[in-house]
Structure formats: structure tokens, C-alpha cells
Amino acid sequence: DAGVTQSPTHLIKTRGQHVTLRCSPISGHKSVSWYQQVLGQGPQFIFQYYEKEERGRGNFPDRFSARQFPNYSSELNVNALLLGDSALYLCASQSPVTTGELFFGEGSRLTVL
Amino acid sequence: QKEVEQNSGPLSVPEGAIASLNCTYSDRGSQSFFWYRQYSGKSPELIMFIYSNGDKEDGRFTAQLNKASQYVSLLIRDSQPSDSATYLCAVNMGYNNNDMRFGAGTRLTVKP
Numbered sequence: 221d222a223g224v225t226q227s228p229t230h231l232i233k234t235r236g237q238h239v240t241l242r243c244s245p246i247s248g249h250k251s252v253s254w255y256q257q258v259l260g261q262g263p264q265f266i267f268q269y270y271e272k273e274e275r276g277r278g279n280f281p282d283r284f285s286a287r288q289f290p291n292y293s294s295e296l297n298v299n300a301l302l303l304g305d306s307a308l309y310l311c312a313s314q315s316p317v318t319t320g321e322l323f324f325g326e327g328s329r330l331t332v333l
Numbered sequence: 334q335k336e337v338e339q340n341s342g343p344l345s346v347p348e349g350a351i352a353s354l355n356c357t358y359s360d361r362g363s364q365s366f367f368w369y370r371q372y373s374g375k376s377p378e379l380i381m382f383i384y385s386n387g388d389k390e391d392g393r394f395t396a397q398l399n400k401a402s403q404y405v406s407l408l409i410r411d412s413q414p415s416d417s418a419t420y421l422c423a424v425n426m427g428y429n430n431n432d433m434r435f436g437a438g439t440r441l442t443v444k445p
Contacts, residue, residue, distance in 0.1 A: 253433065262337075262421050262435035263377065276431040310376055320365045320425050322433060324376035 224325035226311050232331045233301050241296045241328045245313030252294040255310040306332045337424050339436035347444050352409040354439050356422030366405045367423040377421055412443040
């Protein structure tokens with residue numbers, strides 16, 4: 221079975237632009253979480269979606285938004301990009317068996333110039 | 334106060350030694366705790382999870398949890414150079430496993 225897939229893997233944007241990152245969870249997983257990981261730091265929680273509804277939100281500005289589609293894939297949108305948004309954006313899905321384990325994709329590396 | 338705190342390291346141990354990684358968390362109501370390993374340039378992968386006070390062993394890895402002290406640790410026995418990575422402590426602070434918070438990670442180097 222395919223793992224969590226994310227696209228694009230790398231992208232470069234300039235300040236003020238908008239970016240959309242995409243994620244497909246493991247088949248059968250209905251929950252998707254988004255994390256931001258800055259170099260040298262642990263992943264920071266942005267959002268969790270379950271069955272198309274937002275179930276959790278971290279301490280990120282309103283420039284960050286997300287949604288989940290009927291097929292459980294998800295998009296993360298970031299508006300008005302800042303230099304500080306440069307990071308690895310990780311998507312993770314969770315098993316319906318509630319161990320809570322997160323299965324991560326390989327991430328989308330965003331560079332803002 | 335940070336929600337999940339880890340010693341940032343770096344931690345260096347010789348091959349065959351025991352590596353001890355520590356983590357404290359702020360939310361006394363947290364119920365589930367995880368250790369992830371992240372190799373440089375890769376995404377995190379789960380090593381172990383623990384829910385109950387005490388020790389949980391899986392091969393060379395032992396997770397220890399003390400909810401009263403809000404402390405969780407990971408011991409790696411017979412450390413190997415392939416264990417060299419950043420180890421992330423994660424604590425689920427939400428109901429329904431919907432708010433997983435990570436520490437900054439401890440970088441471990443195992444020297445041959």
C-alpha cells in the first residue's frame with residue numbers, strides 16, 4: 221500500500237505570494253494533520269482534519285488554512301508568504317485504530333525568498 | 334512554558350553503550366506518548382508509543398513513563414551507528430488524538 225504522499229516535494233516562492241500544498245493519506249485513514257518543521261526544531265502542529273472537519277488547530281496565523289476533501293486528501297494553503305514561512309511542511313495521517321500513531325509523508329520543502 | 338521539552342543535545346555515545354533520551358511535558362491530562370526517529374533530510378518515523386506508567390520494551394528500545402512527574406524517556410541499548418538520528422518526543426494533548434505536540438528533538442550520535 222502507498223504511504224502518505226505529498227506534493228510538491230520542493231518549491232520556491234517570493235514574499236507575498238500564495239502556496240498550496242497537497243497530501244494524500246494512507247488508504248483507509250480518515251484523519252490528516254499538518255505540521256511545520258523549521259530546521260533544527262521539532263514539528264509544530266498546524267491543523268488536524270477528520271472526516272472533512274477541522275478537529276484541531278495550532279498557534280498559527282489566519283494566513284494558514286486547510287481543507288479536507290471527500291476522498292480524505294487535504295490541502296494546506298498559506299497566503300502572503302513571509303521569509304519565516306520557509307520550512308518543511310509535513311502531512312501525517314492517523315490510523316482509525318486509535319493508537320494515535322502518525323504516519324508522515326516525505327514533506328514539502330518551501331523556500332520563501 | 335514549552336509544552337514538550339527535550340534536551341537538545343547533541344548526545345554522543347560509543348557503539349554498544351546505552352543512550353538515554355529524556356522528555357517532560359506540561360499538560361497533566363495527556364494520555365499518550367510517542368517517540369519518533371528522524372534521520373537527516375527524512376520525515377519522522379515512529380519507534381514506540383506508551384500509555385501507562387512504567388516501562389515498555391521493544392527490542393533494544395525501552396520507553397519509560399511517569400505521569401506524576403510528567404516525564405517520559407527512551408533508552409536505547411547496544412547503540413549502533415545506524416541509531417544516529419534526531420529523536421523526537423511527542424505528546425498527544427487533545428481528546429481523540431487530535432493535537433500531537435512535539436519536542437525540539439535530541440540529536441544522537443553513536444560513534445563506532
